[in-house]
Structure formats: C-alpha cells, structure tokens
Amino acid sequence: MSNKEIAYAFDELANLMELHEEDGFRIKSYRNAYLTLRKVERPLVEMSDLEILAIKGVGNAIAEKIHSLLQTGKMPALEKYRAKTPPGVVEMLDVNGFGPKKVRVVWQDMGIESIGELWYACNENRLVEFKGFGLKTQEDLKTKLEYFLRSRDQLHYDAAEAEADFAVSRLSAALPEAQIEVVGQVRRRCSVVEKIEILVAMAGDIAVAFDETVLRLDGQENGVYRARLENNTPITIYQCALEEFGSKQFLLSGAPAFVQAFVKAAPGIDFSQINTEAAVFEKVGLPFIAPELREQADILVRAQAGKLPTLIEDEDIKGILHVHTTWSDGLHSLEEMCTYAQKLGYQYIGITDHSKSAFYANGLQVERVLAQMEAIDALNEKLAPFRIFKGIESDILNDGALDYEEAILEKFDFIIASVHSNLKMSIEKATARVLRAIENPYTTILGHPTGRLLLSREGYPLDWEVILDACAEHNVAIELNANPYRLDLDWTLIPEATKRGIPIAINPDAHSRAGYDDIRYGVLCARKGALTASQCLNNLDLEGFKNYINK
Numbered sequence: 001m002s003n004k005e006i007a008y009a010f011d012e013l014a015n016l017m018e019l020h021e022e023d024g025f026r027i028k029s030y031r032n033a034y035l036t037l038r039k040v041e042r043p044l045v046e047m048s049d050l051e052i053l054a055i056k057g058v059g060n061a062i063a064e065k066i067h068s069l070l071q072t073g074k075m076p077a078l079e080k081y082r083a084k085t086p087p088g089v090v091e092m093l094d095v096n097g098f099g100p101k102k103v104r105v106v107w108q109d110m111g112i113e114s115i116g117e118l119w120y121a122c123n124e125n126r127l128v129e130f131k132g133f134g135l136k137t138q139e140d141l142k143t144k145l146e147y148f149l150r151s152r153d154q155l156h157y158d159a160a161e162a163e164a165d166f167a168v169s170r171l172s173a174a175l176p177e178a179q180i181e182v183v184g185q186v187r188r189r190c191s192v193v194e195k196i197e198i199l200v201a202m203a204g205d206i207a208v209a210f211d212e213t214v215l216r217l218d219g220q221e222n223g224v225y226r227a228r229l230e231n232n233t234p235i236t237i238y239q240c241a242l243e244e245f246g247s248k249q250f251l252l253s254g255a256p257a258f259v260q261a262f263v264k265a266a267p268g269i270d271f272s273q274i275n276t277e278a279a280v281f282e283k284v285g286l287p288f289i290a291p292e293l294r295e296q297a298d299i300l301v302r303a304q305a306g307k308l309p310t311l312i313e314d315e316d317i318k319g320i321l322h323v324h325t326t327w328s329d330g331l332h333s334l335e336e337m338c339t340y341a342q343k344l345g346y347q348y349i350g351i352t353d354h355s356k357s358a359f360y361a362n363g364l365q366v367e368r369v370l371a372q373m374e375a376i377d378a379l380n381e382k383l384a385p386f387r388i389f390k391g392i393e394s395d396i397l398n399d400g401a402l403d404y405e406e407a408i409l410e411k412f413d414f415i416i417a418s419v420h421s422n423l424k425m426s427i428e429k430a431t432a433r434v435l436r437a438i439e440n441p442y443t444t445i446l447g448h449p450t451g452r453l454l455l456s457r458e459g460y461p462l463d464w465e466v467i468l469d470a471c472a473e474h475n476v477a478i479e480l481n482a483n484p485y486r487l488d489l490d491w492t493l494i495p496e497a498t499k500r501g502i503p504i505a506i507n508p509d510a511h512s513r514a515g516y517d518d519i520r521y522g523v524l525c526a527r528k529g530a531l532t533a534s535q536c537l538n539n540l541d542l543e544g545f546k547n548y549i550n551k
Contacts, residue, residue: 001045006069007038009078010062015093016081018100019107033062045070088114088456095148098141105130110360116456119145120485124511125329126360150231153194154455158484158521160186160193163233167198167215171237174209178202179245183238183252187291189524191487192454197236199252201245206237246276253277254294261297292527299530309530312506314523316533318541320516321350322393322416322447322479322507327372328353329361331512334375340513342386347542351376352391352416355403364392366408373411387542389413389549393447395420400436402443409442414549416479416507418447419460427461434462438470444549445505445537446471448481448488456485464493472500475551477537482508482522483515494529503537504529 011034017027036057037044044052044066053063065075082090092103092115106112109130112121122142127133133141150159164182171180181187184197200206210217210227215235218226225237240248250271251259263271266284274280281288286303290311293299302308324330325337332340334351341349353372354363364372369392376388390413394403402409402417409415417437425433437443449467450459471478478497480489486509489497494504506522508515526536533539540548 001069001073003040003044004038006044006066007034007036009069009075010034010037010065012090012093013075013078013081015100016078016085016090019085019089019093019104020081021104029057029059029062032057037066086113088117091115092118095141095144097144102132105132114453114456115145115148116453116485119149119456120453120483123483123485124324124361125331129362147231149455150233152455155193155196155233156454156484157186157189157191157193157487157524160196163229163235164196164198167196167227167229167235167237170215171198171200171206171209175200175202175206178206179242181249183249184236187253188255188294189292189528191484191491191525195236196233197238197252199238199240199245199248201240201242201248203241206239243275244273246274246279247272249277250274250280253291255296257296258294258299261300265300290527292524293530295528309532311527312523312531312533312536312539314520316536316539317346317506317519317523319346319348319350319538319545320508320510320519321389321391321414321445321505321538322352322481322509323349323515324353324361324393324509324511325351327368328358328363329511334372335379337510337513338379338383338386338388341516342383344516346386348387348389348545350389350391350414352393355392355394357395357397357403358393358420363395363403366404369404369408369411385542387546389545391415391444393418394443396433396437398422398433400433402437402440406442412442414444415442416445416447417443419451423451423457423460425460427463430460431463431466434467435470438467438474438476441474443474443476445477445479445507447479447507448486448509449478450488450490452488452490453485454487459488464496468493468496468500468502471497471502477503477505479505479507480522480526482506482518482520482525484518484521487521487525491525491529494526494531498529498531498535504531504535505537507538 010030014027014030036055040055049063052058052066069075089103089107092098106118112118119142121127122138127138128135164186168180168182179201181199183199184195185193186196209215214230216228218228223239227235227237229235238248238252269283271280278288287308289299289303320341323337325332325334327334338349354361356363356365373390376390380388392412393416396417396419397403438446450462452459478489497504504526506519506526508518510516
C-alpha cells in the first residue's frame with residue numbers, strides 16, 4: 001500500500017468513529033496520523049517498525065495499525081466500523097465538504113442511507129427543517145452531490161445529455177466542416193448511461209479539437225478517440241468518412257440486439273458507405289425507427305407490419321398532475337406554482353402535497369387539507385379558465401391503506417397513492433400492500449410505483465402481472481415519475497400497461513417551478529416504451545380530464 005492509501009485509511013477511521021460518536025481523543029489522534037502519514041516521503045513499506053515508531057505522532061497503537069495494513073491490506077478497527085455502517089452512509093463521507101456530524105444527522109434523524117436518497121431529499125427540501133441545514137446549506141450540498149454522482153462510472157440521462165451536448169458544441173466549434181452527432185445510449189434516451197458516444201464525420205485529423213483541459217485526449221486507435229471533459233467525464237469519439245456517416249450512425253445508435261436482428265433480417269445487403277441513416281432503412285423497405293425504440297428486436301416486427309407507433313411529444317402534455325407547494329415541502333407557493341404552469345401553456349394542474357404521515361415533508365393534517373382546498377377554490381376563481389384540481393400524494397401505509405379517513409378522501413378531486421416508507425419489503429408484502437391501495441376506490445394514480453432511485457436505490461419488488469391486472473380492473477392509472485433520478489415506471493413495463501388499457505400519467509413530481517422541466521425526461525422515457533399521446537392520462541384536455549376523474 002502507498003503512504004497515501006494508508007493515510008486515507010486513518011482518515012476514514014476517524015470519520016467513521018466520529019459518525020458513531022466515539023472517543024474524541026482517539027479520533028483526533030487518527031486525524032493527526034492521516035495528516036502526518038500523507039506527508040511522509042519515504043514509502044512506509046520500506047521502513048522498519050522502529051523507523052515507523054520514530055515518525056512524530058505515531059505511537060504503538062497507530063504503528064500496529066500501519067503494520068496490519070502493510071501485511072494484510074486491512075485494518076481490523078476500520079473493518080469493524082465499516083461493518084456496522086451502511087455502505088451508502090460510508091459513501092456519503094466521500095462527498096467533499098460533507099462531514100461526519102451532518103452525515104450522522106441525515107442517517108440517524110432522517111433515515112437516509114444513500115447518496116441518491118440524500119440528493120432527492122435536497123431536491124424535495126427535506127433538509128431545511130433539521131438542525132444545521134438551512135436552504136443555503138441544502139443547495140450547496142445538492143451541488144456537491146450532483147458533482148459526486150457525475151464522477152461515478154454511470155450517469156443519469158439528464159447529466160449524460162448535458163455532457164454530450166457540451167462535447168458536441170466544443171467539437172463543432174473546433175471542426176466547423178465536420179458532421180457531428182451523439183450516438184449510443186444517449187441517443188436512445190436510456191435512463192442510465194454507461195458510455196457517452198459521439199460520431200464525427202470528417203476527412204483529415206481531428207486532433208485540433210482536443211486540448212489540455214476542456215476536452216482532453218487520453219488515447220486513440222483506429223479512429224476511436226478516448227477523451228475526458230474538464231470534470232473528468234469520459235467521452236468516446238468515433239471518426240468516419242462523410243460518405244459513411246449514415247452507416248456508422250445506425251450501427252453506433254442501436255443496441256446490439258436490435259442491430260444484429262436488423263442485419264440478420266436482410267441477408268446479403270451491404271450497409272456500408274451509406275451517407276444518411278434514413279437511407280439505411282429505405283434500403284430494406286422499412287420505415288424509419290426512432291432511436292428510442294432501437295433496444296430489442298421485436299420492434300422490427302411492428303415496423304415490418306407497418307404498425308410503428310406515433311410516439312408522444314412534449315407538446316402532447318396538456319396538464320401537470322404531481323405538484324408540491326410550500327404547504328408541504330415545495331419551494332414555491334400554491335399561487336406561484338399554478339400561475340407558472342398557466343404561463344407555460346398548460347390547461348390545468350393537480351396540486352398533490354404530501355399527506356399527514358409524511359411528517360418529514362410537512363405533510364398536511366386534516367385541518368390543513370381543508371384550508372388548502374379553500375385556497376384552491378379562491379385561486380380557481382382568479383385564474384379561470386385555467387383549472388386547479390385538489391389532489392394529494394397520499395402515503396400508502398404499511399397495510400396498504402391510504403392516509404386519511406374516507407370522509408376526507410372523498411373531498412379530493414384525485415389522489416396519487418405512493419409508498420414512501422418501509423421500502424425493504426419482500427415481493428409478497430410489497431405486492432399485497434400496493435394491491436390494497438390500487439383496490440381503494442379513491443386511488444386515481446399509482447405514484448412512482450417501485451420507489452426506485454436510479455443509481456442509488458433499487459425499487460421494492462412487485463408481481464407486475466398482479467399489479468397491472470389490478471390497475472386495469474380498478475381503473476387506476478400509473479405514474480411515470482419524470483424526475484430523472486426516478487423515471488419510475490420503468491419504460492420496459494409501459495407496453496405491458498398500455499396493452500391492458502392502463503393510462504400512463506407523465507408527472508414531474510415538481511417541488512419547484514423548475515421541476516416542471518423534468519416533464520421532458522418523462523416524455524423521453526415514455527417514448528422508449530412506445531407510448532402514444534392517446535395512452536397518456538395528462539394528454540387529456542381540461543374537459544377530458546374532468547370527465548376522467550368524475551367517472
């Protein structure tokens with residue numbers, strides 16, 4: 001082990017001990033060991049035990065731990081604290097500027113055990129009520145968490161798209177004669193992106209596009225360039241001739257299963273040297289297949305039968321149905337959220353603040369529900385013909401019940417039922433819990449149905465045959481939560497839902513006005529699931545939605 005690796009082991013030990021509120025004297029000694037050992041120039045592995053003991057501040061206890069690290073690569077004390085700390089909490093300590101005291105608060109007081117959950121809590125303004133967390137601290141932490149998440153091997157779609165667009169702009173500025181497009185998982189709008197890929201068609205050397213900082217070249221071989229952005233995000237760039245741009249764009253955009261099936265279905269056809277992607281499809285007599293649909297081979301059957309869907313577009317969304325305000329954990333007031341939605345051109349909005357069991361999110365007790373309804377009535381008069389619907393995001397309780405008595409539930413225009421607590425369930429328990437909520441006659445929409453947080457938390461398991469059949473039987477729509485950290489319902493389940501006639505509600509789960517922008521990511525995800533406008537609940541116009549919820 002290097003000196004720095006040994007030093008960082010002591011730093012981690014000190015942080016974990018502070019997290020668990022252990023003896024301050026020992027914590028300080030381990031921090032000092034970290035500061036000392038990282039500055040020792042001579043490799044510790046080359047030093048004798050006596051030489052290590054001679055280092056200022058290194059006593060017998062620390063020397064013994066160094067010896068253990070050098071001999072086994074492990075330190076028993078560190079392993080002990082790692083073992084009794086959730087891995088996601090240990091990872092939080094790696095976030096720059098987020099120390100053990102604050103990590104302890106979010107873990108012990110808020111029950112948060114992963115980076116993704118913590119980011120989401122920041123996004124929903126859940127930290128500001130806790131000691132040591134004001135709005136400024138929360139926003140600063142959110143920025144740090146986003147950077148941390150970007151530094152991982154995988155990216156959420158929104159981050160990957162932004163990085164890819166930036167790289168394309170840099171390449172376009174440096175190579176004005178080139179034809180440049182994003183390919184791969186970003187072009188297919190994958191919810192999680194493992195690799196950002198860009199195709200450049202140009203004769204000659206593209207080395208001029210690289211520099212030492214903004215777009216750094218790591219290496220290249222046979223027209224494939226491995227580069228990094230300034231924030232260390234890896235980018236793979238492929239170069240081809242202009243006359244083969246279409247061939248390469250097609251090959252690099254589709255998932256392997258799709259491309260292999262496409263080529264196999266057209267034996268003997270040469271797909272090289274084609275300059276447009278559209279011409280690739282024309283060559284085999286198929287209509288153009290949107291990149292979002294190029295994951296599996298089965299879409300080819302629909303294309304061959306002339307039954308490709310007309311995919312939903314952003315402008316097909318007529319209303320917003322999952323919105324939080326300052327009545328619970330939103331950043332903007334009821335009026336601010338409504339007037340902004342009206343300004344954006346939507347016909348209606350469904351206010352769905354958290355229900356009473358969501359104490360962490362300032363959930364609405366019954367008297368506050370009634371007060372908010374009065375405020376909505378007054379605002380409806382002011383903003384007509386724009387319409388505000390009275391909704392709630394009701395917690396699905398442990399036994400599957402909704403979060404209010406029937407006398408209150410019947411007062412809402414619509415209800416989104418969501419699981420927010422006790423997520424570590426067996427498939428049997430989770431299915432039974434969600435099933436009871438679906439069977440409740442007041443449930444309109446099943447919210448973020450698996451509770452997943454992409455790259456951070458797997459969703460609870462569900463028997464989807466049972467859940468989808470129940471939604472169809474009880475006329476319950478399913479939410480596609482458009483937050484790019486959720487995108488839940490997963491796109492792979494959309495065809496199973498729509499073939500049962502279940503409407504999909506593309507909802508932003510907005511906790512601020514800026515949250516409306518997330519609708520776009522929901523639409524992109526829905527397109528991967530072949531969703532059409534008519535299959536989307538909030539494609540209904542105002543009268544159509546009123547009729548739907550009145551049934």
